[in-house]
Amino acid sequence: MLPARFTEDLAQMGGAVAGGLGAEYIKTQLLKNVQNVETTSLLADFGIAAVGIFGASQIRGTFASLAEGLALGALGHAGVTLLGFLGRAGAQSRVFYPTYVSSYYSPPAVGSSVLEI
Amino acid sequence: MRKELSILGQWTHTGTLAANTEWQPSAASGNAELDTDELAEVLYLEITPPVLPDGTIEPLEHVWPVLDETPIREYVNLCGRKDALMGPRMRHTYEGMIVPFGMGIVDSLHRPNPAPGLTATTLKYKDKLRIIARAGATDITQPFTITAWGYRYTEEELARILSAPEYSPVLNPSVTINDRGRGRVFSLSKAPIQVNAANWDRLPGGAKQEKPIIMPFFRWSRNAKATTVNMEYQFRYDIVGNVDLPEMDLYFTFDIKAKALLVKGLGVRAATNLKYTWINLSADTLHKEHPKGKLLTTVDYNPLHFGMAYPFWPADLPMYYAIPRFAGDDLLIYKELGYIAIQDNGTQVAANSVYVAINGVLFEMAE
Secondary structure, three states: OOOHHHHHHHHHHHHHHHHHHHHHHHHHHHOOOOOOHHHHHHHHHHHHHHHHHHHHHHOOOHHHHHHHHHHHHHHHHHHHHHHHHHHHHHOOOOOOOOEEOOOOOOOOOOOOOEEEO | OOOOOEEEEEEEEOOOEOOOOEEOOOOHHHOOEOOOOEEEEEEEEEEEOOEOOOOOEOOEEEEEEEEOOEEOOOOEOEOOOOOOOOOOOHHHEHHHEEOOOOOOHHHHOEOOOOOHHHHOOOEEEOOEEEEEEEEOOOOEOOOEEEEEEEEEEEHHHHHHHHOOOOEOOEEOOOEEEEEHHHOEEEEEOOOOEEOOOOOHHHOOOEOOOOOOEEEEEEEEEEOOOOOOOOOOEEOOOOOOOOOOOHHHOOEEEOOOOOEEEEEEEEEEEOOOOEEEEEEEEOOOOOOOEEEEEEEEOOOOOOOOOOEEOOOOOOOOOOOEEOOOEOOOOOEEEEOOEEEEEEEEOOOOOOOOOOEEEEEEEEEEOOO
8 A cells, every 4th residue: 555645646646647638638629629729728727727726625635636736737738828928929920021923023044134935 | 121112102092083083192292202312113003992882893993103203104004993903902912922013123133133124124213203093984982092112222222232242233224035936036235224323213114214215014904895796806095995095005016116015914804705815916927816726714714814803702802813924924025016805705795894904014115
């Protein structure tokens, strides 16, 4: 029989993995056709975390640690999403540049001053 | 930066523009006056056409640029109607493709480009730019906007850019076009021009060139009369009633005039009963119709469609097609009679229903 503390830690780790997996599954599978998928996913992460925290507050023992882990995993997933937001906010915006009809103003071939038509 | 694509001028008309009248705003009203030591070249004219709230297109039919108070309507005549729009907003063009007046001077003089006379045909001015807008047969009541995009430099800035080894500060406008299939060569000889403020408007695309003149050529037309069944319809101004204005003449009598036109694009907006569109070259001993066999252009199948993407895309989508490349290559009209023609399918095409547009480079030699 493993010590209770060790069991609880394992449960917490398992919960964290499950929380992260679940959050990622929700984002990539359940929300893939949603327009603001990242914002919605963020809300889902916080929702899972809230469930985990509430669960941990209501029960004792190994299952409480599992619930804590679930919350931690979901919040970790939220952190990754927020990091993506911060990265994009700092990047330059893409600017549209018109392209020209490619062959309209092609100069003659290199080395030749004669336009062959 | 070597060049900055910027707005050289913008004019917005509000109120009513009466039928068959011209609006001639000043350069100052469009913020299109240059400083003393500045030079500019117009790459593209963007037109936001007038449309009634119910979608009815109002007839902004002609937009002509004026370079340093020299009108160039015989070279550049753009249609501003929403359906046959020749200057759609750059963000609204299919695949982002626009047809500019030419390549900017900096791009044209980047080595190797041994024939900048063919490419450096942007509209050049050194003092002020303005436009003339003419209404068609009915009043224009809705606002419209014309925006000139291009590059502006100070003389010192341009000299510094062109002093780099990868550029040439001298533009050699001489052009040779070898039309191998038809066994002929077009040669235009013109002395090299130092690119500076004094010579700016004498470069290709400038309004003060001495002959031979090299200018971009943009023109549109419409069949003012119904077609004659199974006969070609020519967009000739000298036949009374075929087209409305001389600036819409697509009948090039270069057999008697010392001019040549290098056609790069041809567009047509088909109408009911239209079947064929082509360019006819009278002196061609191989086949007078180009492309050979004519080009099928109907309301259901039109490879030359230009302007508003409708009817091939939904009408409420603000998308436009540029004038298509003609037959995948350039076509030379030189020392011959050349003209754009259309033909119906055995039933008349109604008057004022087919729009055609052409673009290329026009050469005017000394007589």
